[in-house]
Amino acid sequence: MGLAFESREARAGVITPGLTLPRGVERHPVPAGGSRAVEIRAGDEITVQDREGGQVAELVAFTPAGVGDPGLIGAKGSVGPQGLKSTLLTSRSGQGVARALAAAGFDLGKARAVRLFAEGSRPGDSAEFTAQGDGLLIVAAPGGPMAPEAQDTPTDLLLWIRRADLRDFKGAHRAPDPLADPLIDQNIRPGEAHVYTVPRGGFIQILDVQGRECSDFQAFSARSLDAGLTREIDPTATRSQTGTIYPRPGLAAKYWNVDFEPLVEIVQDTCGRHDTFGLACTRRYYDDMGYFGHVNCTDNINAQLAPYGVRPRAGWPAINFFFNTLIDAEHNIITEEPWSRPGDFVLLRALTDLVCVSTACPDDIDPANGWNPTDIQLRTYGAGEDFRRSIGWRKRPEDDVEHTKETGFHASFAKLTRDFVEYNGYWLPNSFPGEGTLGEYWACREKVAIMDLSPLRKFEVTGPDAETLLNHCVTRNMEKLAVGQVVYTAVCATHGGMIDDGTVFRLGEHNFRWIGGCDGSGMFMREEAERLGLDAHVRSSTDQLCNVALQGRHAQTILSQLFWTAPDRSSIDELGWFRFTVARLGDFQGTPVMISRTGYTGELGYEIFCHPKDAGEVFEAIWEAGQPYGLKPLGLAALDMLRIESGLAFAGHEFDDQTDPFEAGIGFTVPLKSKQADFSGRAALEERKAHPQRKLVGLEIDATTVPAHGDCVRLGRVQVGVVTSGTRSPTLGKTIALARLDAPYTDVGTELEIGQLDGHQKRLTARVVPFPHFDPTKSRAKGDYGA
Structure with missing residues (x-):
């Protein structure tokens, strides 16, 4: 049943992954190391x-009387729920299940569990049951902390339920559970x-229950209404x-009125696509569209606000959540179907006493609500609740939304800055004021700096065919990779475009770790392992391994004092370039870590990997x-300067799935002759x-103006390339850039111009120069700083 539901549904040639499920079907993700409790009724599949x-699964089914009976789902249980018990103690989802069990008076100690799957289970393997009566089903994905050198990472499960009784079924999707005890829980x-x-x-x-539905929102200062003034959220003031x-959640999260009084701020947003100028x-x-007398949000808002003495308007400026509008290059306002999925929401916090109004838009004559x-x-919660800031993201369009996470090192860096930005699903420091x-920047170039790189995606690649799989998926030759060695490589699709770049660690004969930039790789x-029929497993371990980079000339000295x-x-001291070792903090009984001699700054660098529970101690x-060596923290803004100087590629800038490794400036990762x-x-x-068409080059720019990613590069009136990254180099005292140019114009010394505004009205004179701009021999990364 589950595999069929994961497929993308096409209606009239339009594919909308993740938007619809078959009637009566529910999808419940079970987080790795956690658990999920769901009510079941007789006949549910x-x-x-x-x-x-x-990934092992444990199932415990409770009757309404609180008896843990595997027969409730037509199964036999022969083991105690030890894995489930561990999830109740160690995971956030498990703690919620534990509270539910305690409230119901259910005794987990007397229950028997059904255990599914094993070490050799394949991706997508499933087991099916039918509920023999009403009750509570608990599904756990047990697994403990993974040591840095181990590969026993717990992973997610999916629970599907096809409801037998559809009499209460009110739509393809039900509103998800409240985030806390709501004060108002109103369906609109x-x-x-x-x-x-x-x-x-x-x-x-x-909250958008079914997806693709807009909701106008307006908020008024209660104090201003009491004084006879109307001071609502103003879109123009907010944008200014x-x-x-x-x-969006972060530092610039507030909505303002024309008196520059902040009224609300965004705390969580799982959609990230809204309208604020209509x-x-x-x-x-x-x-005007010919639908005379059509119900509309403005008239509804007027009617609701009348008791508060708010004068009616012909058109209400509103924050239209989930309404997908944009302005094109010709300044036209374009409307399309919303991006919101079933259950997407925005969570706001009131910054003063408010009178608010919310709507469910009735527009059925255009794509505004998906037709x-x-x-x-609508739900409201008390001021005492603790909701963390997050921006929703999905690994794949059909996946459940995930919230922005804090890395294991977040608390340590949060002592040094409040300037965090969302990066690839995690909060990372942008700068340290x-x-x-x-x-x-100078700390890294002259002394030593530390930064959080935990959002890098980690995957454990294991099994007898692990080497064969990786050799098929990456451009470098895995047959030559020794145990203890690391190699930088690319992952390409069949047409040659890059899916990702990253590093492969060889932990054993059949044991590898892939560390890349995205989940897609x-x-x-x-x-590919499934398609080729290989006996190899690829399991995510991103949340089991967090890592900091220690970069700069003193990095080795510091680490050698700390790790046994x-x-x-x-x-x-013995660790070679692109090698790794397993170490412990202090002595043989200390906290375990894995340390690699790698980096992303062009300096002597190391990365230290540990389990999130140990991150504070390691930091x-x-x-x-x-x-004593002048160690400073390093944020993303400074890192960007360092990596551009050193000619290091960044996803979405130097490469994407339309760019091959040669065009991304990393052709050395494609050994076509030796592999x-x-x-x-x-x-x-x-x-x-x-037959090369484009090439990545370095540019030196005469102006102090820094070109932006995407600025056109021109020879006269015609465009011959595009800027991928640019910065003002403190070391060189020059403005520099990386650019992808048409092959005939890539010779060193070629004079070009970077176009800004419309590409013609403002030009920055530039010339092609060798790159990397800084330390082209990589002597500093190899540890050679001279006398």
Whole structure:
């Protein structure tokens, strides 16, 4: 059952992954190391699916009387629920299940569990059951902390339930559970509006139940209304104050009125696509379209606000959540279907006492609501709740939304800055105001700096065919990779475009670790293993391994003072470039880590990997030991300067899936002559290398103006390339850039111009120069700093 539901559904040639499920079907993700509790009824069909393979599942079914009886789902249980018990103690999801069990008075100690899957289970393996009666089903994906040198990572499960009784079924999707105990829990049907009050500090959740539905929102200062003044959220003031089209969770999260008073701030947003420069739908709009008398949000807002003495308007400026509008290059406002999926929401916090109004838009004559208006769920929560900031993201379009996470090192860096930005699903420091971006940069170039790289995606690649799989998926030759060695490589699709870049660690004869920039590369490897019928497993371990980079000339000295290695492992002083070792903090009984001599700054560098539970201890030890050497923190803004100077590629800038490794400036990762084995994209890459069309080059720019990613590069009136990255180099005292140019214009010394504004009205004179701009021989990365 589960595999069929994962497929993309196409209606009239339109594919909408993740938007719809078959009638009566529910999808419940079970997090790695966690658990999920779901009510079941007699006749429900239950499917448990192992998403990545190799993950044990434990099921416990409770009758309404609180008896743990595997027969409730037609199964036999022969083991105690030890794995489930561990999830109840160690995971956030498990703690929620534990509270539910305690409230119901159920005794887990007397229950018997059904255990599914094993070490050799394949991705997508599933088991099916049928509920013999009503009760509570608990599914756990047990697994403990993974040691840095181990590969026993727990992974997610999926629980599917096809409901037997559809009498209460109200739509393809039900509103998800509240985030806490709600003060207001109001369903708003299409064509309705609801007015409500929220005290300062309270939270407002506006939830799109079925997906693709817009909701106009407006908030008024209660104090101003009491004084006879109307001071509502103003989109123009908000955009001017924040410098963004619409606020998102982070530093620029507030909505403002024309008196520059902040009224609300965004705390969580799982959609990330809204409108803030249009009006709520109006009577005039429908009249002009020929739909006279059509119900509209503006009239509904007027009616709801009348008791508060708010003068009616012909058109209400509103924050239209989930409404997908944009402005094109010709300044036209374009409307398309919303991006919101079932259950997407925004969570706001009131910054003063508010009177608010929310609608469910009735527009059914254009794509604004996907041509099918549906419900909005409104919830409010008390000021005492603790909701962390997050921006929703999905690994794949059909996957469940995930919230921005804090890395294991977040608390340590949060002592030094409040400037965090969302990066690839995690909060990372952007800058450290106490040092300044230039101060961070110079610390790395002249002394030593530490930064958080935990969002890098980690995948454990194991099994008898692990080497064969990786040799097929990456461009480098895995047959030559020794145990203890690391290699930088690319992952390409069959047409030669890059899926990702990253490093491969060889932990054993059949044991590898892939560390890349995105989830897509690991998914690609898992899919290729299945397609080729290889006995290899690819399992995500990103949340089991966090890592900091220690970069700069003093990095080796600091680490060698802190970490002990066994006699059969390289010490820090012995560790060669692109090698790794397993070590412990202090002595043989200390906290385990894995240390690689790698980096992304062009300096002598190391990366230290540990389990998130140990991150605070590891950071504090490095921080304290580094102070005599001038250790400073390093944020993303300074890192960008360092990596551009050093000519290091960044996803979405130097490469994407339309760019091959030669065009991305990393052609050295494609050894077409020495690697005899076939690999993904090989034929296309041989053709592309033989007939190059574009090349990555370095540019030196005469102006102090820094070009932006995407600025055009021109020879006279014609465009011959595009800037991929640019910065002002503190070391060189010059403005520099990386650019991808048409092959005939890549000779060193070629004079070009970078176009800004419309590409013609403003030009920056530039010339092609060798790159990397800084330390082209990579002597510093190899540890050679001279006298």
